[in-house]
Amino acid sequence: MAIRTVFKNGTVFDGTAAGIADLVIEGRHVVDVGTDLDGDHVVDCSGKSVLPGLFDCHVHVMTRDFNLARAEQQAFSLQYYEAKRNLSLLLDQGITSARDAAGADLGVKQAIAQELIEGPRLQIAISMLSQTGGHGDVHLPSGGHRSIPMMTAHPGRPNPIVDGPDGVRRGVREVLRAGADAVKIATTGGVMSPGDNPRHAQFRADELAVIVAEAAAADTYVFAHAQGTEGIKAALRAGVRSIEHGYYLDDEAVDLMLERGAWLVPTLSATRAIIDAADSGIPIPEENANLAREAVEAHQASFALAVQAGVKIAMGTDSPPYWSPTASNLRELALMVNSSSMSALDAWRATTSSPAELLRFDTAGKLAAGKLADVVVIAGSLSDLDDLRGRVRQVWLDGTQVR
Numbered sequence: 001m002a003i004r005t006v007f008k009n010g011t012v013f014d015g016t017a018a019g020i021a022d023l024v025i026e027g028r029h030v031v032d033v034g035t036d037l038d039g040d041h042v043v044d045c046s047g048k049s050v051l052p053g054l055f056d057c058h059v060h061v062m063t064r065d066f067n068l069a070r071a072e073q074q075a076f077s078l079q080y081y082e083a084k085r086n087l088s089l090l091l092d093q094g095i096t097s098a099r100d101a102a103g104a105d106l107g108v109k110q111a112i113a114q115e116l117i118e119g120p121r122l123q124i125a126i127s128m129l130s131q132t133g134g135h136g137d138v139h140l141p142s143g144g145h146r147s148i149p150m151m152t153a154h155p156g157r158p159n160p161i162v163d164g165p166d167g168v169r170r171g172v173r174e175v176l177r178a179g180a181d182a183v184k185i186a187t188t189g190g191v192m193s194p195g196d197n198p199r200h201a202q203f204r205a206d207e208l209a210v211i212v213a214e215a216a217a218a219d220t221y222v223f224a225h226a227q228g229t230e231g232i233k234a235a236l237r238a239g240v241r242s243i244e245h246g247y248y249l250d251d252e253a254v255d256l257m258l259e260r261g262a263w264l265v266p267t268l269s270a271t272r273a274i275i276d277a278a279d280s281g282i283p284i285p286e287e288n289a290n291l292a293r294e295a296v297e298a299h300q301a302s303f304a305l306a307v308q309a310g311v312k313i314a315m316g317t318d319s320p321p322y323w324s325p326t327a328s329n330l331r332e333l334a335l336m337v338n339s340s341s342m343s344a345l346d347a348w349r350a351t352t353s354s355p356a357e358l359l360r361f362d363t364a365g366k367l368a369a370g371k372l373a374d375v376v377v378i379a380g381s382l383s384d385l386d387d388l389r390g391r392v393r394q395v396w397l398d399g400t401q402v403r
Helices: 078-092 106-113 164-177 205-217 229-238 251-260 268-279 286-309 331-338 344-349 353-358
Strands: 004-013 018-026 029-034 041-044 048-052 054-059 095-100 121-124 183-186 222-226 242-245 263-265 375-379 392-397
Touching: 004 375, 054 078, 054 353, 078 095, 078 106, 078 392, 106 121, 164 183, 164 205, 183 205, 205 222, 205 229, 222 229, 229 242, 229 251, 251 286, 263 353, 268 286, 268 331, 331 344
Parallel strands: 004 041, 004 048, 054 095, 095 121, 183 222, 222 242, 242 263
Antiparallel strands: 004 018, 018 029, 048 375, 375 392
16 A cells, blocks of 8 residues: 655645645655645655756756867767766756757666666657758868767667758658657757857758658657747747747747747756856867857847746756756756746746646646656745755655655
């Protein structure tokens, strides 16, 4: 018989609102939220806050840091051991659901499901589809290729470089065959890719239409790395579900997001992480560091514009926490609040119920009867977003305490 565990005396945030309440879980599910509830096992949450398991909608678990020179010296298989560590770091912070935005293959997801390694509930894209010369094309002027393990094709990770309607159709079908849950594309250049520019649009309208249609035929969706204005708007017109980054939004782009019901995954941490890494002496190419510096203020202004207009927001980080032992995915919440009109509760919604809707994880993201028992207990108030990583006290995944 399953044990009833009751979390008592804490502030419960159910994914939408917060108040003093008790939470009861039994087996893998939440069974009740209310007052004066009892159970077989009591977790005293006095002075603490109780939340649904947290989400990060943009991670890359098959990576370590920005040191590309070091990456070139790594054995191919090392990325899998780094993924094991990174998945564990996500759980440390109460992140029980995540979307890997390129890199993790089906084997990583299966290893979690078979309990060979620990990790959050994971949605994977496997490869980021990109045009020749685009954000995912790591070709260098020397004729070589930049060594980025999470972007290197192998039997479980299809070649991401595709061109023309027939090429992109095949690319979508290949990533879906490889086990992708959703289709990731690059509709602009990027800050960290060689030889392109985040403002430049990539893929033409006919290619984007095929990509979205093929994903829809497989009952899934497309999300787009999109930093420059025109590439953002092209992705939205084609019907992508979410815009990742959104550095250079304008009023028309925001209107399109509202009209299409698209989501923004802002990854405010990402540009700051690149700059911090460059300032710390990590050998980031000067071109890439300068692009990041140029983007920071525009990124913040674009995010503020989207929030003010009522665009749906889901938390994502682009994985900066892996770069240092003290960094945190949860820094993103304070960045969102400090960069816009969002309140602390808005940020928590963007990290729980909103991403559950984006990723179509219908059984997660809220504390309500019948939902999965993903529970996080943090010390202190929900309005205080400082040092969230250090304040995580308990993490429960599917009704089992994992931290």
